[in-house]
Amino acid sequence: MQITVQRExxxxxxxxxMKAVSGKTTMPILTGIKLKADQDGLTLxxxxxxxxxxxxxxxxxxxEWGVTVHQPGSVVLTARIFSEIVRKLPGNEIHxxxxxxxATVIRSGQAEFTINGMNSxxxxxxxxxxxxxxxSVPSDLLKTMLRQTSFAVSTTEMRPILTGIMWSLEEGxxxxxxxxxxxxxxxxxxxxxxxxxxFHNIVVPGKSCNELVKILDDEQTLVDIVVGENQIxxxxxxxxxxxRLLEGTYPDTSRxxxxxxxxxxxxxxxxxxxxxxxxxxxxxxxxxxxVRLATLPGGNIEISSNAPEIGKVTEVVAAKSLDGxxxxxxxxxxxxxxxxxxxxxxxIKANFTGAASPFILRPTDHDWILHLILPVRTY
Amino acid sequence: MQITVQRExxxxxxxxxMKAVSGKTTMPILTGIKLKADQDGLTLxxxxxxxxxxxxxxxxxxxEWGVTVHQPGSVVLTARIFSEIVRKLPGNEIHxxxxxxxATVIRSGQAEFTINGMNSxxxxxxxxxxxxxxxSVPSDLLKTMLRQTSFAVSTTEMRPILTGIMWSLEEGxxxxxxxxxxxxxxxxxxxxxxxxxxFHNIVVPGKSCNELVKILDDEQTLVDIVVGENQIxxxxxxxxxxxRLLEGTYPDTSRxxxxxxxxxxxxxxxxxxxxxxxxxxxxxxxxxxxVRLATLPGGNIEISSNAPEIGKVTEVVAAKSLDGxxxxxxxxxxxxxxxxxxxxxxxIKANFTGAASPFILRPTDHDWILHLILPVRTY
Numbered sequence: 001m002q003i004t005v006q007r008e009x010x011x012x013x014x015x016x017x018m019k020a021v022s023g024k025t026t027m028p029i030l031t032g033i034k035l036k037a038d039q040d041g042l043t044l045x046x047x048x049x050x051x052x053x054x055x056x057x058x059x060x061x062x063x064e065w066g067v068t069v070h071q072p073g074s075v076v077l078t079a080r081i082f083s084e085i086v087r088k089l090p091g092n093e094i095h096x097x098x099x100x101x102x103a104t105v106i107r108s109g110q111a112e113f114t115i116n117g118m119n120s121x122x123x124x125x126x127x128x129x130x131x132x133x134x135x136s137v138p139s140d141l142l143k144t145m146l147r148q149t150s151f152a153v154s155t156t157e158m159r160p161i162l163t164g165i166m167w168s169l170e171e172g173x174x175x176x177x178x179x180x181x182x183x184x185x186x187x188x189x190x191x192x193x194x195x196x197x198x199f200h201n202i203v204v205p206g207k208s209c210n211e212l213v214k215i216l217d218d219e220q221t222l223v224d225i226v227v228g229e230n231q232i233x234x235x236x237x238x239x240x241x242x243x244r245l246l247e248g249t250y251p252d253t254s255r256x257x258x259x260x261x262x263x264x265x266x267x268x269x270x271x272x273x274x275x276x277x278x279x280x281x282x283x284x285x286x287x288x289x290x291v292r293l294a295t296l297p298g299g300n301i302e303i304s305s306n307a308p309e310i311g312k313v314t315e316v317v318a319a320k321s322l323d324g325x326x327x328x329x330x331x332x333x334x335x336x337x338x339x340x341x342x343x344x345x346x347x348i349k350a351n352f353t354g355a356a357s358p359f360i361l362r363p364t365d366h367d368w369i370l371h372l373i374l375p376v377r378t379y
Numbered sequence: 380m381q382i383t384v385q386r387e388x389x390x391x392x393x394x395x396x397m398k399a400v401s402g403k404t405t406m407p408i409l410t411g412i413k414l415k416a417d418q419d420g421l422t423l424x425x426x427x428x429x430x431x432x433x434x435x436x437x438x439x440x441x442x443e444w445g446v447t448v449h450q451p452g453s454v455v456l457t458a459r460i461f462s463e464i465v466r467k468l469p470g471n472e473i474h475x476x477x478x479x480x481x482a483t484v485i486r487s488g489q490a491e492f493t494i495n496g497m498n499s500x501x502x503x504x505x506x507x508x509x510x511x512x513x514x515s516v517p518s519d520l521l522k523t524m525l526r527q528t529s530f531a532v533s534t535t536e537m538r539p540i541l542t543g544i545m546w547s548l549e550e551g552x553x554x555x556x557x558x559x560x561x562x563x564x565x566x567x568x569x570x571x572x573x574x575x576x577x578f579h580n581i582v583v584p585g586k587s588c589n590e591l592v593k594i595l596d597d598e599q600t601l602v603d604i605v606v607g608e609n610q611i612x613x614x615x616x617x618x619x620x621x622x623r624l625l626e627g628t629y630p631d632t633s634r635x636x637x638x639x640x641x642x643x644x645x646x647x648x649x650x651x652x653x654x655x656x657x658x659x660x661x662x663x664x665x666x667x668x669x670v671r672l673a674t675l676p677g678g679n680i681e682i683s684s685n686a687p688e689i690g691k692v693t694e695v696v697a698a699k700s701l702d703g704x705x706x707x708x709x710x711x712x713x714x715x716x717x718x719x720x721x722x723x724x725x726x727i728k729a730n731f732t733g734a735a736s737p738f739i740l741r742p743t744d745h746d747w748i749l750h751l752i753l754p755v756r757t758y
Contacts, residue, residue, distance in 0.1 A: 081664075311495050
């Protein structure tokens, strides 16, 4: 292999594939980045066997030079060292040459590195994925949907299936659901897809979702998603993002969402969020991080909390509207804060059915988001 | 104690005194910030017994309201909680009231915290310091001098005296010296002081210097420094910064600075720095982080390094001038990088007296800075 590549393009590609490279791996080859040069340009691959990321630098793109392939070939280079070398090289062009013993000379400006390469044939092949189950979604929307659900995935391995986001598609509506069994986040959106396309129980690991968020840009450019048997592929620009899926059956969460409401309160999202953040300064000193919410006779709300050794806090929050029964309820402040931070709407509606039942948060301006939180029994 | 205080001023004062509060302390009272309200306004104090920081919020300053003291008094509040409360309070004004059992009500907007206070009489008194040994230095210059020497203090307790920066003053010239016995950094400057004022062997702990840097602003406003028997006081604006001094005798470093030179090379600082940073990508994989420098026949320099398992790197760096004997020398890349990063001049002059002797780096445009580095014997 012998190539000349534009430094910034290589640096960007390396930073993308690095997201799939894990420091901890039992397969030494996976500490490396695979480089492959052929008639399609230079293709880089990183993998931790759960996530694989492939980035292509084309020979030329929009009249801009990317890479020149003097001699096709491939090599695997230690990711950590190679990424730092690329970042620190002085010139705009990088020349790379691999000899038959895989010694790789990297030259730029007056600097010349010689790095021991690994055999690219030892690098695991990416699985083929059938293109028939595919749909498209704007990059920024996908990013928002992931951000609005990923925080609620379970972080314990008690029920491994809950460590992922469950993706489903029906009648052109894509839906993400996550739950750690104490709270649930749900986000839906209409997407471009064949009318007959539908799937359910596609559970993408939370870690994959977090890495995917970092790769997606905030543009409205369409991202293609291919859903396979055991894996999912997201195609964004010159990046291919593969993730394995979690095995198992995701619980039917539709049954736990209450259909009735005894108390309905509308809040300014930011005002409620900040009051709970303040109350949580004390509650998080305790083990359970419990904050209390109580309706007041005048139609307002009191948020309060205490930490026995330290002190207490109370704050009156104005409700935009308050209908139904009076209420005293306690909840984990963390769940409430994360839900409120993820809702981008100025107003939210909260529906309660008593102090012992799960309650629901929804934006007032659309129905695409639903959060459910289980209360803590203290009253 | 009962006061109303401007939130931003309180938040800034708290963030300053927090720098002296340590999470780890055997004296519970030192986990707190002392607040004292009297005719001078509100004074906050934090201390970890090595460093103490005192900040005053005056009643009024430049026609701007700071604090109103309704009733003088004092209290100590847990620093971590209090600082977070102040940061998160909703209003521009904060009202505080301490009752006879030290329960402290903090009110702002609709939020009301009640925090358990501690008795301010348990808080250690700051030592008095005589004002006769005092001088002035611009804030930004002091900050630069600390930054240009603090990185070279020893981080091991083998010779405790070396964990500080040695300050001396003679004939109006303030000098900071630091060394960890592998390298030495020295920075001097003329300061405003009484003609007869002189001191030597004032060793300020490295940790204190690092905290002091964070408090100093980048303005040319004069900072007053008072040197006491066992401590030093830096007065900047409304901030008093106290640090204890290290006990013991700082070694006489003037003797180890070579007075002769066999090879003199002038470099572009940035060019040499970047070449060594690149070489260090490989050398730091080894234990000693050794980079080699060798003169080339044409009058240029080669920087090189290798890591047996990974590879090697060489780079030719242009010398602005090269006089004297040819040279091959090895050194710890970290020492060289830190010295070169701290020199703000575009060009540096390096003087060598052979591969086994310490060498010197100086900017070419002034004599206020000197770095000395011991080589590593490999050739």
